[in-house]
Amino acid sequence: MSRTWLAVLAAVVVLPMAVRHAIATEIWIFAIFGLGLNLLLGYTGLLSFGQSTFFGAAAYVAGYLLKHSAINVFLALAIGIAVGAVSAALVGYLCVQRSGLYFIMLTFALNQMFYFIAYQWTTVTGGEDGMPGIGRPALLAVDFRNPLAYYVFVAALFLLSLWIMKRIVESPLGKILQAIRENDVRAEAVGYDVPRFKLLAFVIGGAFSGLAGVLYAMLFGIVPLEAIGFVFSGNVVFATLIGGSGSLYGPIIGSFVFIWLSESVSVVWERWPLLLGVAFVIVVLFFRGGCVEAWARFWSWRERRRAPAGIAP
Amino acid sequence: MALLRTETLTKAFGALTAVNGVTLEVQAGTLHSIIGPNGAGKTTLFNLLTGQFPPTSGRIVFDGRDITRTPAHRIAHLGLARSFQRTNVFPALSILDNVWIAAFARGRSWRGLVWRRSDRYTEIVERARAALADVGLADKADQPAREISHGEQRQLELAIALAAAPRVLLLDEPAAGLSPDETQKMVALVRELKGRYTIVLIEHKMDIIMGVSDRVSVMHFGSLIAEGTPAEIQRNPEVRRAYLGGMVAE
Structure with a gap:
């Protein structure tokens, strides 16, 4: 367990030396977004295709206040988390009553609704042009306009998010959500109000999405319309599945693969989504548990290859 | 009455x-x-x-x-607790977690629901283990429910009902x-x-x-x-x- 944390810490330290600071920062932001989705997807078994609703709503609201009211960083984060949680409560309340395909379509449809509100409401959101001019207010004496300072801030928040999510999935709630994923009829029969627990998962996931949304707005200084679009919702699902939805750490690896491909390879080769598509097909066909499972299988394969050799005289 | x-x-x-x-x-x-x-x-x-x-x-x-x-x-x-005719357990969870879930549902308080580690609820864990002992599954507590035989799953089915006190x-x-x-x-x-x-x-x-x-x-x-x-x-x-x-x- 602590070895995994060491690996994460090492990645946090090494990443800004390996790639541009903005990309490194984006990776951890997207990882926070993925952690929130995975509570729904991996732990509760709910495929939400509307996570950008909460991400985008938080980015717009906090971005607007950062622009016009000069609020401090922590207030901006708190507002973003609250907007993410509240919008997720609204959307979740409507969605958890349905299951299967209807559930997925409903998350998608509501996402589209929020998208068109942002698209039409140009006086506030800027519509297709996005909402530019969002600053990064300094905290105490630290100037977050320095990319490295902002990176450290985001990485610290990511580690905090990961720790909180770890506590949540190891709590009774984590077990109950998994029980609902495995068998919702039985979960109801032993005494859990299944829709209410699904809603709780939504709200927590929404809070993580909201945090990621604000950090994203401050990173790029703009909330693009895409931040609330369905492609963005799909991206976080892809990233999480590629990383491995069965593990707490899957979305982190997924975020790394996804952002690195989209930001680094896209410069060299504009058809880069093709790579993503191939990776996705491989995951769906062979590694349902994503990179995490591929890694675990590789190690057990090595163990098996080495074991007989050790016994042989 | x-x-x-x-x-x-x-x-x-x-x-x-x-x-x-x-x-x-x-x-x-x-x-x-x-x-x-x-x-x-x-x-x-x-x-x-x-x-x-x-x-x-x-x-x-x-x-x-x-x-x-x-x-x-x-x-x-x-x-009122029931067992099901067609085995109705939580396949990917361990045997112990299957029963733990039922015991926790009927627990006296849900304090620490989102924060406390689930293995720290000693009273719940004990009740879950007692239910497993009742049906004779105590030694398989850590196995996933999908890996045990049909007969054992029927026993687990009963243990889940028992764990709800x-x-x-x-x-x-x-x-x-x-x-x-x-x-x-x-x-x-x-x-x-x-x-x-x-x-x-x-x-x-x-x-x-x-x-x-x-x-x-x-x-x-x-x-x-x-x-x-x-x-x-x-x-x-x-x-x-x-x-x-x-x-x-x-």
């Missing part, structure tokens, strides 16, 4: 009346069996008792309290699909639980019913056609005609 009672309980699915005016009394501390041919409405009756779906008409009274339209997750908290245990064909050997083990288990719990048992296998039941009710096409002690039921000509047929003819 009857601990669990139904009054002219009826459930219709369109034109099919699966449960038809069933009035039943289960006395505290007894083992009450419900028998009947396939499709007689036994499992539907259980689904009504545990709030899986609401009845079309009639009433259900548990411990003097009307629970007719109470949702399933509330009924569990009142102390029920006042009434509703067992839906606990021996379904078991080999003769496993069936013997299950009968011994049910015999052991008798007296500790008020039990309502649905069963197909007559040898199980006749040996352990205090009272037997017979269902046929959704209605109760007879009730009595096992001996009375075996002598009842209507029951013989409807269901037992040649099975007790000797």
Whole structure:
């Protein structure tokens, strides 16, 4: 367990030396977004295709206040988390009553609704042009306009998010959500109000999405319309599945693969989504548990290859 | 006084009346069996008792309290726990977690729901382990539920119901699909639980019913056609005609 944390810490330290600071920062932001989705997807078994609703709503609201009211960083984060949680409560309340395909379509449809509100409401959101001019207010004496300072801030928040999510999935709630994923009829029969627990998962996931949304707005200084679009919702699902939805750490690896491909390879080769598509097909066909499972299988394969050799005289 | 009672309980699915005016009394501390041919409405009756779906008409009274339209997750908290005819566990979770979930649902408080580590709830863990020990699965606690045999899954099915510390245990064909050997083990288990719990048992296998039941009710096409002690039921000509047929003819 602590070895995994060491690996994460090492990645946090090494990443800004390996790639541009903005990309490194984006990776951890997207990882926070993925952690929130995975509570729904991996732990509760709910495929939400509307996570950008909460991400985008938080980015717009906090971005607007950062622009016009000069609020401090922590207030901006708190507002973003609250907007993410509240919008997720609204959307979740409507969605958890349905299951299967209807559930997925409903998350998608509501996402589209929020998208068109942002698209039409140009006086506030800027519509297709996005909402530019969002600053990064300094905290105490630290100037977050320095990319490295902002990176450290985001990485610290990511580690905090990961720790909180770890506590949540190891709590009774984590077990109950998994029980609902495995068998919702039985979960109801032993005494859990299944829709209410699904809603709780939504709200927590929404809070993580909201945090990621604000950090994203401050990173790029703009909330693009895409931040609330369905492609963005799909991206976080892809990233999480590629990383491995069965593990707490899957979305982190997924975020790394996804952002690195989209930001680094896209410069060299504009058809880069093709790579993503191939990776996705491989995951769906062979590694349902994503990179995490591929890694675990590789190690057990090595163990098996080495074991007989050790016994042989 | 009857601990669990139904009054002219009826459930219709369109034109099919699966449960038809069933009035039943289960006395505290007894083992009450419900028998009947396939499709007689036994499992539907259980689904009504545990709030899986609401009845079309009639009433259900548990411990003097009307629970007719109470949702399933509330009924569990009142102390009505059931096992399912078709194994209905949490496949990817460990055996211990399967039971832990049921024990936690009925726990005294849900404090620390989103924060406390689940293995720190020592009282819940102990109750879960006790339920596993009751059914003889204590040594498999860490295995995922999908990896154990069908017979063991049936035992787990029962352990999940037991872990909820029920006042009434509703067992839906606990021996379904078991080999003769496993069936013997299950009968011994049910015999052991008798007296500790008020039990309502649905069963197909007559040898199980006749040996352990205090009272037997017979269902046929959704209605109760007879009730009595096992001996009375075996002598009842209507029951013989409807269901037992040649099975007790000797």
